[in-house]
Amino acid sequence: MARLNTFFLPPEQWPANEGEVVRLSGPEARHMGTILRTEKAQTVRLFDGQGREGLFTVRDIAKHRADLEAVKLAEHPDPEDGLTLAIGWGKSKRRDYLLEKVVELQGNGVIFWQAKRSQGALPDDPKATWNEKFVQAAKQCGAVRLPNLETVPGGVEGLLAMAGAFDHCYLAWEAEEANTPLSPDMLSKGRTLVVIGPEGGFDQAEADKLLQAGFAPVTLGPSILRWETAAVYCLSLAMFGAQDRS
Amino acid sequence: MARLNTFFLPPEQWPANEGEVVRLSGPEARHMGTILRTEKAQTVRLFDGQGREGLFTVRDIAKHRADLEAVKLAEHPDPEDGLTLAIGWGKSKRRDYLLEKVVELQGNGVIFWQAKRSQGALPDDPKATWNEKFVQAAKQCGAVRLPNLETVPGGVEGLLAMAGAFDHCYLAWEAEEANTPLSPDMLSKGRTLVVIGPEGGFDQAEADKLLQAGFAPVTLGPSILRWETAAVYCLSLAMFGAQDRS
Numbered sequence: 001m002a003r004l005n006t007f008f009l010p011p012e013q014w015p016a017n018e019g020e021v022v023r024l025s026g027p028e029a030r031h032m033g034t035i036l037r038t039e040k041a042q043t044v045r046l047f048d049g050q051g052r053e054g055l056f057t058v059r060d061i062a063k064h065r066a067d068l069e070a071v072k073l074a075e076h077p078d079p080e081d082g083l084t085l086a087i088g089w090g091k092s093k094r095r096d097y098l099l100e101k102v103v104e105l106q107g108n109g110v111i112f113w114q115a116k117r118s119q120g121a122l123p124d125d126p127k128a129t130w131n132e133k134f135v136q137a138a139k140q141c142g143a144v145r146l147p148n149l150e151t152v153p154g155g156v157e158g159l160l161a162m163a164g165a166f167d168h169c170y171l172a173w174e175a176e177e178a179n180t181p182l183s184p185d186m187l188s189k190g191r192t193l194v195v196i197g198p199e200g201g202f203d204q205a206e207a208d209k210l211l212q213a214g215f216a217p218v219t220l221g222p223s224i225l226r227w228e229t230a231a232v233y234c235l236s237l238a239m240f241g242a243q244d245r246s
Numbered sequence: 247m248a249r250l251n252t253f254f255l256p257p258e259q260w261p262a263n264e265g266e267v268v269r270l271s272g273p274e275a276r277h278m279g280t281i282l283r284t285e286k287a288q289t290v291r292l293f294d295g296q297g298r299e300g301l302f303t304v305r306d307i308a309k310h311r312a313d314l315e316a317v318k319l320a321e322h323p324d325p326e327d328g329l330t331l332a333i334g335w336g337k338s339k340r341r342d343y344l345l346e347k348v349v350e351l352q353g354n355g356v357i358f359w360q361a362k363r364s365q366g367a368l369p370d371d372p373k374a375t376w377n378e379k380f381v382q383a384a385k386q387c388g389a390v391r392l393p394n395l396e397t398v399p400g401g402v403e404g405l406l407a408m409a410g411a412f413d414h415c416y417l418a419w420e421a422e423e424a425n426t427p428l429s430p431d432m433l434s435k436g437r438t439l440v441v442i443g444p445e446g447g448f449d450q451a452e453a454d455k456l457l458q459a460g461f462a463p464v465t466l467g468p469s470i471l472r473w474e475t476a477a478v479y480c481l482s483l484a485m486f487g488a489q490d491r492s
Contacts (some may be wrong), residue, residue, distance in 0.1 A: 142470050
């Protein structure tokens with residue numbers, strides 16, 4: 001059987017019970033009706049990005065809306081483990097690409113932070129387009145949960161304030177102080193935060209603050225990695241670590 | 247000390263001994279002289295993409311050529327281990343990106359093969375622009391060896407003919423037959439080949455041929471990965487596996 005098409009339904013619209021009918025509207029409905037030409041009585045898959053997914057039967061469909069009856073609903077609990085990446089902000093053509101990879105590689109979240117050597121100004125709030133990128137990537141790869149997305153102003157102090165939400169905090173450090181390779185094991189237990197510097201690297205003072213706050217320095221290997229390569233490397237190790245555990 | 251600038255010197259020009267002077271010409275020389283404004287008596291790093299690197303002093307420099315004296319030469323032996331990816335051909339805007347990642351993540355090589363579901367025709371020979379991408383990526387990340395690059399016509403039979411060059415062969419298979427997760431360990435001993443299908447997936451007959459030839463089916467995890475994500479995932483596990491070993 002061919003894989004079902006998946007559509008995003010905002011969490012606030014999610015049905016409480018099987019048998020309920022929801023109305024999909026906007027671009028997702030247009031995608032379903034006009035582009036994919038979905039028909040009455042067909043089955044589609046919906047997800048809300050917060051762990052809920054389900055199979056729905058099309059009861060009625062028009063150009064800009066679709067009425068869908070929930071046939072089978074499932075809910076996946078919040079993960080207790082997983083990797084969040086804190087990435088030093090920079091102007092980059094590769095940001096959209098990285099956001100897609102975070103979804104595909106099952107990252108828990110992305111935090112953009114303003115580093116001393118960051119080029120360009122960090123937006124105050126995550127842009128709607130970034131979340132849209134998450135949604136599209138999740139539709140493609142079957143993810144049930146959209147990664148968390150935050151921007152943290154206030155430089156490294158802003159990051160330090162968030163550290164308490166994590167069980168383990170690491171600093172991806174390209175210097176002699178980091179002898180320990182980051183491993184899948186380190187990323188497989190609990191909520192983990194890995195901080196990646198901006199393209200220009202960490203400022204020594206920034207790194208010192210993180211180290212003094214208990215962020216463990218780790219190396220990502222002998223190669224000099226671009227920021228987005230460092231990110232997918234960490235995400236890949238974490239995704240393997242999760243499989244190894246189960 | 248700031249990291250030295252690196253330039254590519256074709257292997258056929260590599261000096262036999264320290265003290266010899268080589269002449270760098272063409273775009274690399276232009277990059278050195280005109281763009282980076284390197285001056286006489288400065289030190290630069292050269293590499294030949296086949297394991298040799300060295301520090302050189304600039305004896306003379308003009309717009310399109312530089313005469314460089316070898317001060318310190320090093321040679322790195324062929325790796326006995328490492329990952330080669332065989333990737334099902336497809337039209338993709340992300341190929342250049344992937345070629346860069348293969349260098350950064352220390353992949354041994356890339357083989358493009360024509361799958362049944364490949365869209366577009368595989369070129370007969372690796373394009374010069376692909377190798378140039380390798381060179382630029384290697385300059386940025388300090389790699390001493392350019393990955394091997396091949397195109398294999400003849401579909402999956404062409405791939406099977408190459409299997410003998412590898413110690414371990416795997417098939418990244420998204421189906422129920424693949425229960426075994428690909429692990430860093432599997433990629434850390436000997437020369438390994440991992441076959442990734444085209445965007446449309448493997449044809450059953452193709453997969454059967456590979457399985458019958460002894461390619462071990464492995465899963466890359468629960469998520470549906472795009473071809474270039476599957477590639478960087480495998481490369482990341484291999485790079486970690488290499489660190490873990492040493």
